[in-house]
Amino acid sequence: MKVKEIKNGLLLEDIQHFEAKHIFECGQCFRWKAEEDGSYTGVAYGKILNVKSDAEKGTVVLNNTNRSDFEKIWYSYFDFGRDYGKIKEVLSKDEVLKEAIQHGQGIRILNQEPWEIIISFIISANNNIPRISKSIDRLSEMFGEPLECAGKNCYSFPDATQLAKADIEQISLCGTGYRYKYIYQTARMIAQGEVDLDRISELKLEEARKELLKLPGVGPKVADCIMLFAMQKHDSYPVDVWVKRVTEHYYIHQEVSMKQIQEFARDKFAGLAGFAQQYLFYYARGQKLK
DNA sequence: AAACAGGAACCAC
């Protein structure tokens, strides 16, 4: 990878396995919005960034950033230190995944902030992506810090302290439905240090899940998402309806319990289960698999 | 306009 400074940003060259659409639309994040020119704009770690990828040229343009933030934030955020070619090579031994990877070849698993991901996925329970995004935007507008930018959506995601001292009635105005209580209670538990996210991040999958399940609004699926998208637990295999459908349809050939799906994934994909899950999820949604 | 989509909590058993 080559990093060149350009006006107001960076040009990355010799990039493989990176497509903005695949990355931002594979269900792992909610704050990145598609622009008319095919780029995406979003907020993470309190910074606004615009991303445009060109798979043919092998380039990525990062707008509104600099070399220092790239090294501090975005290199890790976009998981540039990982060899996706190797992951794909291993997973492609399976015919279904080979096909799925062709559809989502530019997927990468972002390294997101645990706190934001916890709240985002509490909101995701029994919900759909447009509504989840809207709720997160409203939470940020109401309780986050304003960021310098030209358009809309320019607020950082509020931290746990900010939400813990918020009026619970105000949280309920963010379109989160009955989940507002969970958001508030979880914020309080974390703000008060009752739950230590850094500590949980260090634990192994099963132990970390047990801890995360103590948070109100966090069940098995949400815990698995938090671990995969914000705690680098790449052996996590979150099973939502789409992943359940795609796993049953292509591998098990009958309806089974959530537990059986997870056992299957653990045996079949082992440490790469999380990557397999992302390729399969994106594939299933693209196929509108029923 | 009624039906549907989507995970967790909660309560029986």
Next chain:
DNA sequence: GTGGTTCCTGTT
């Protein structure tokens, strides 16, 4: 620990 029901809101 498993199964059924309810929670809220945007879309069809």
